Amino acid sequence: MPQIRFYVTADKAAADACYAAVETAFEDLGTPVSLAEIDEAKAIFEVSAYVDAPDGEEAERLFAGAIAEAGGGEICREDLPDKDWMADVLAALKPVRAGRFLVHGAHDRNKVKTNDLAIEIEAGQAFGTGHHGTTAGCLETIARLATRRKPRNALDLGTGSAVLAIGLAKLARVPVLATDIDPVAVRVARANVEANGVANFVDCATAIGFGAEAIRERAPYDLIVANILAGPLMKLAPEFHRHLAQGGDIVLSGILTTQRNAVLAAFRNQGLYHVATLVRGEWVTLHLR
Structure with missing residues (x-):
């Protein structure tokens, strides 16, 4: 489907304010939002939001409102062609190592070593290839956690490509419920689960937050993994507590380093406490118990 990119350029301070406002405006819609430096010498940054073409009018209204709230700026629009960008990108991506895991495409099967926990993810329409700092951070945290405290029942909330659910199943060989709003x-998750040979362990279901019968039926969970966004995570903090087994673990990501303390505070209010933080670039992965 063709997409539209709305963007604005500004200095660092203004761009940070714009990014925060745009992220807040779009956080419940799952819209990709980015902040990138485009001119290092002049310290000029660009804030972008990528939307499907049919949603362009409403998205432009939201984007314009967010930029105005942040102090204003000239809004630009770029119409992107109907192209499988993910396929183009993944063809050039190298395998990613995170702990014992190796996330790779079919073209890199020869890179898998004897002791690797290999997860094969092809170009698709769902988030999660292992190359983003949040996905890799979750995999590395899961690898550390599951070897010391093997869960008996796990939930991957906002599973995307199911890369985390597949990793859990391969590492711990335990039942995993993988859910997504989309x-x-x-x-895509079901197809990836089948392709990675863990269909006996991983079930996939559509769910908005924790609002699905499949989630309630299998609760409580020894481990809940959620790689989404900081805003939804904080709103769902009471639900995490409600569905977590006594002494259970939570792994969270989709969180910028600047959002870490706010997320920790929201979960601390539910009696869920910080165990460890893993930092990858501007992103953090949190382990709570």
Whole structure:
């Protein structure tokens, strides 16, 4: 589907304010939002939001409102062609190592070593290839955690490509429920689960937050993994507590380093306490118990 990119350029301080406002405006929609330095010498940054073309009018209204709230700026629009950008990008991506895991495409199967826990993820319509700092951070944290405290029942909330659910199943060989708000992502997740040979361990379901019968039926969980966004995570903190087994663990990501303390505070209010933080670039992965 063709996409539209709305963007604005500004100095660092103004760009940070714009990024925060745009991220807040779009956080419940799952819209990709980025902040990138485009001119190092002049310290000029660009804030962008990527939306499907049919949603362009409403997205432009949201983007314009966010930029105005942040202090204003000239809003630009770029119409992107209907192209499988993910396929183009993944063709050039190298395998990613995170702990014992190796996330790779079919073209890199020869890179898998004897003791690797290999996860094969092809280009698709769902988030999670292992190359983003949040996904890799979750995998590394899961690898550390599951070897010391093997869960008996796990939930991957906002599963995307199911890369984390597949990793859990391969590492711990335990039942995992993988859920996502997007039915397309759930279809992609099921296909990836089958392709990685863990269909006996991983079930996939469509769910908005914790609001699905499949989630309630299998609760409580010894481990809940959620790589989404900081805003939804904080809103869902009471639900994490409600669905977690006594002494259970939570792994959270999709969190910028600047958002870490706010997320920790929201979960601390629910009696869920910080165990460890893993930093990858501007992103953090949190382990709570």
